[in-house]
Amino acid sequence: MEKLIVHGGQPLKGRVTISGSKNSALPILAATLLTKDTCTIRRVPDLSDTNYMVRILGELGAEVERASGVVVVTANKIKSKAPYDLVRKMRASICVLGPLTGRLRKASVSLPGGCIIGDRPVDLHLRGLEALGASVQVEGGDILVSATRANFKGRTLNLMGKHGSTVLGTDNIMMAATLAKGTTIIEGAAAEPEVEDLANFLIKMGAKIEGAGTNRITIEGVKELHGAEHTVIPDRIEAGTFLVAGAMIGDGVTLKQVIPEHLRAVTTALADCGFKMEITKDSITIYPNPNARGFSLTTHPYPGFPTDMQAQFCALACVIPDSSTITETIFPQRFMHIAEMKRMGAQMTLQGATAHIRGGTPLKSAPVMASDLRASATLVLAGLIAEGQTEIHRLYHIDRGYEHLDDKFAALGAKMERTKE
Ligand code: EPZ
Numbered sequence: 001m002e003k004l005i006v007h008g009g010q011p012l013k014g015r016v017t018i019s020g021s022k023n024s025a026l027p028i029l030a031a032t033l034l035t036k037d038t039c040t041i042r043r044v045p046d047l048s049d050t051n052y053m054v055r056i057l058g059e060l061g062a063e064v065e066r067a068s069g070v071v072v073v074t075a076n077k078i079k080s081k082a083p084y085d086l087v088r089k090m091r092a093s094i095c096v097l098g099p100l101t102g103r104l105r106k107a108s109v110s111l112p113g114g115c116i117i118g119d120r121p122v123d124l125h126l127r128g129l130e131a132l133g134a135s136v137q138v139e140g141g142d143i144l145v146s147a148t149r150a151n152f153k154g155r156t157l158n159l160m161g162k163h164g165s166t167v168l169g170t171d172n173i174m175m176a177a178t179l180a181k182g183t184t185i186i187e188g189a190a191a192e193p194e195v196e197d198l199a200n201f202l203i204k205m206g207a208k209i210e211g212a213g214t215n216r217i218t219i220e221g222v223k224e225l226h227g228a229e230h231t232v233i234p235d236r237i238e239a240g241t242f243l244v245a246g247a248m249i250g251d252g253v254t255l256k257q258v259i260p261e262h263l264r265a266v267t268t269a270l271a272d273c274g275f276k277m278e279i280t281k282d283s284i285t286i287y288p289n290p291n292a293r294g295f296s297l298t299t300h301p302y303p304g305f306p307t308d309m310q311a312q313f314c315a316l317a318c319v320i321p322d323s324s325t326i327t328e329t330i331f332p333q334r335f336m337h338i339a340e341m342k343r344m345g346a347q348m349t350l351q352g353a354t355a356h357i358r359g360g361t362p363l364k365s366a367p368v369m370a371s372d373l374r375a376s377a378t379l380v381l382a383g384l385i386a387e388g389q390t391e392i393h394r395l396y397h398i399d400r401g402y403e404h405l406d407d408k409f410a411a412l413g414a415k416m417e418r419t420k421e
Contacts, residue, residue: 001393001394001395001396001420001421002395002396002418002419002420002421003391003392003393003394003395003418003419003420003421004380004383004391004392004395004398004406004416004417004418005389005390005391005392005416005417005419006365006380006383006384006386006389006390006392006414006415006416007388007389007414007415007416008363008365008383008384008385008386008387008388008389008390009249009385009387010249010384010413010414010415011249011250011251011413012245012246012249012250012251012253012384012409012412012413012414013250013251013252013253013412013413014252014253014254014411014412014413015253015254015255015256016242016253016254016255016256016408016411016412017256017257018234018235018238018239018242018255018256018257018258019043019045019234019235019238019403019404020042020043020044020045020069020231020232020233020234020235021045021193021194021197021232021233021234021235021236021237021238022045022047022049022050022235022238022401023092023167023192023194023235023237024193024194024197024198024232024233024235025041025043025044025045025050025053025232026049026050026053026092026095027092027095027168027171027175027194027198028041028197028198028201028230028232029041029044029050029053029054029057029071029073030053030057030095030096030098030099030171030175031099031175031198031201031202031205032057032062032073032075032099033057033060033062033075033078033096033099033100033103034075034099034102034103034175034178034179034202034205034225035075035103035205035224035225035226035227036074036075036076036077037074037225037226037227038072038073038074038227039072039073039074039205039227039228039229039230040070040071040072040228040229040230041070041071041072041073041201041229041230041231041232042069042070042229042230042231042232043069043231043232044066044069044070044071044232045069045232045235045403046068046069046403046404047399047400047401047402047403048396048399048400049090049092049400049401050071052086052089052090052093053090053092053093054066054071055086056082056083056086056087056093056096057073057075059079059082059083059086060075060078060079060081060082060083060096060100061075061076061077061078061079062074062075062076062078063075063076074227075103078100078103078104080100080104080106080107080108081107081108081109082096082100082107082108082109082110084110084141084142087109087110087112088110088112090400091112091120092168093109093112094109094112094122094125094168094172095168095171095172095175096109097109097125097129097143097145097172097176098125098129098171098172098173098174098175098176099175099176100145101129101132101134101145101147101152101176102175102176102177102178102179102180103179105134105146105147105148105149105152106145106146106147107143107144107145107146108142108143108144108145109142109143110141110142110143111138111141111142111143116336116371116372116375117331117333117334117336117372118331118332118333118334122143122169123161124159124161124166124169125166125168125169125172125173126138126143127157127159128157128159128169128172128173128176128186129145129172129173129176131155131157131173132147132152132153132154132155132157132173132176132177132180132184133147133151133152133153133155133180134146134147134151134152134176135147149181152180152181153180153181153182153221154177154180154181154182154183154184154185154219154220154221155182155184155185156184156185156187157173157184157185157186157187158186158187158188159173159186159187159188159189159190160187160188163329163330163331164300164301164329164330165188165189165190165191165215165301166190167190167192167194167195169190170186170189170190170195170217171190171195171198173186174186174189174195174198174199174202174209174212174217174219175198175202177219177221178202178205178207178208178209178219178221178222178225179221179222179223179224179225180219180221181221182220182221183218183219183220183221184218184219184221185216185217185218185219186216186217186218186219187215187216188215189211189212189214189215189216189217190215190301190302191213191214191215191301191302191303192301192302193213193233193236193259193262193302194233195212195213195217196212196213197232197233198212199212199213199217200212200230201228201230202225204228204229204230205225205226205227205228206222206224206225206226206228207219207222207225208220208221208222233259233262234257234258234259234262236258236259236262236263236266236306237306237308237309237374237401238401238402238403239255239258239262239263239284240263240266240306240308240309240312241309241312241374241377241381241402242255242408243255243263243266243267243270243277243284243286244270244309244312244313244315244316244381245381245384245409245412246286246287246288247270247273247275247286247288247289247292247316247319248288248315248316248318248319248381248384248385249288249319249384249385250286250287250288250412251287251288252285252286252287253285253286253412254283254284254285255283255284255285255286256282256283257282257283258282258283258284259282260279260280260281260282260284263284264303265302265303265304265305265306266305266306266309267279267284269295269297269305269313270286272293272295273289273292273293273294273295273316273320274289274291274292274293275287275288275289275292276289290321291321292319292320292321292322293320293322294317294320294322294323294324294359295313295317295320295324295325295326296324296325296326297310297313297324297325297326297327298326298327298329299326299327299328299329299330300329300330301330307328307329307330307331307334308374309374310326310328310334310374311334311335311337311372311374311375311377311378312374312377312378312381313326314326314337314338314341314346314348314355314357314378315337315341315378315381315382315385316381317357317359318341318346318347318357318359318361318363318382318385319359319360319385320359320360321359321360322359322360323356323357323358323359324356324357324359325354325355325356325357326354326355326357327353327354327355328353328354328355329353332352332353333353334372334374334375335350335353335355336371336372336375337371337374337375337378337379338350338355340368340369340371340375340379340382341363341368341378341379341382343366343368344363344364344365344366344368344382344386344390345361345362345363345364345386346361346363346382347359347361362385362386362387363382363385363386363387364386364387364388365383365386365387365388365389365390365391366386366390367390367391367393368382368390368391368392368393369392369393369394370392370393370394370395370396370397370398371394371397372397373397373398373400373401373402374401375397376392376394376395376397376398377398377401377402377405379392380392380398380405380409380416383416384409384414393421395418406418
């Protein structure tokens, strides 16, 4: 295992190029199972999560070649059972369920475990597949889906759950519906940019989809899909993480290859705190503000403030000499970072699903433990501003979702080194 040692106090300056989106690449790689033709996906970030997905495609029988950020997949002959030992390592593997059901009318994928940010149910995914006429059983920890050609057909269904829409659930039903007979209307669909990016790839494969990026998606089933090429959109959460770093300890940090519209809720929140930004069609430059104002935010499905940026804003609140609050509505237990940051002297309290932070007190380095992906990146942010050297253990959490994070920060002037535990 590896750890990261972050030397605090080094101001960040310069340009960083944002990688392709993990949360777009994963379902798009799964979607290549929908055709026997060859698909080429570009700007796939080099992460352990995307590596797992590539391995799952291979285990399912697809031929997969990967050269740096380009993945070429030919899923000519595929099996319907996803390998348990890989699926259990990455819950996003659930997004092979829809393509396998659409292509083979049969699928067996292990039930994803919970994870550190809370229970991760898939009831909405299964409800959606049943609405399309599939029969769904859960046996021995496996989800077993089967459908006959006759009864697998499009319907109008609602995917809204008690915490709002489901991103991967929308992806799964949209992918399955591309090959179901007739019209499927998904009400209460997730509107995240990654869902829209997946739909754009499916349309290139010959799918008939309208409304992706809104809460109502219409899919006209077709007999089969063909191969296609696609470049994954930039990772808006990686971009948001660097924006927060630039606000916390930057002296002019420019993000290249971003889509500012995808970050509107984040840049609006930063502007409301008083951070100045220069925004062009594919870049954002952020400047520090020692007199920034506190914030009061609540996470919501897109286009609301993203849950995946909640932890990073808790770190930002530490440098704002004011009181801030952030309420988590998507994953109410997603506060693993609070205890770790309090070890560094952060003035934070948790009341229910609301974090209250009093900023302005300098943080001090301490050995801390990475946990969920975004909480781990937040500990790096805290280390950048803390006095002394902060040791972040269990670095694999960061490598799941951030491509070469330490190299990118080092290129901006941060001092950090990766060493063996
Ligand atoms: C996606 O997860 C992202 N992962 C998550 O990013 C992100 O936090 C999440 O969407 C919310 O935006 C990927 O895209 C790979 P959901 P997903 O289904 O689709 C509940 C990261 O850090 N729910 O939209 O699994 C669920 O418990 C990761 O990159 C049900 O109740 O999340 C949650 O409260 C973390 N039943 C809410 O809905 C279901 O069947 C939203 O979950 C499905 C979900």
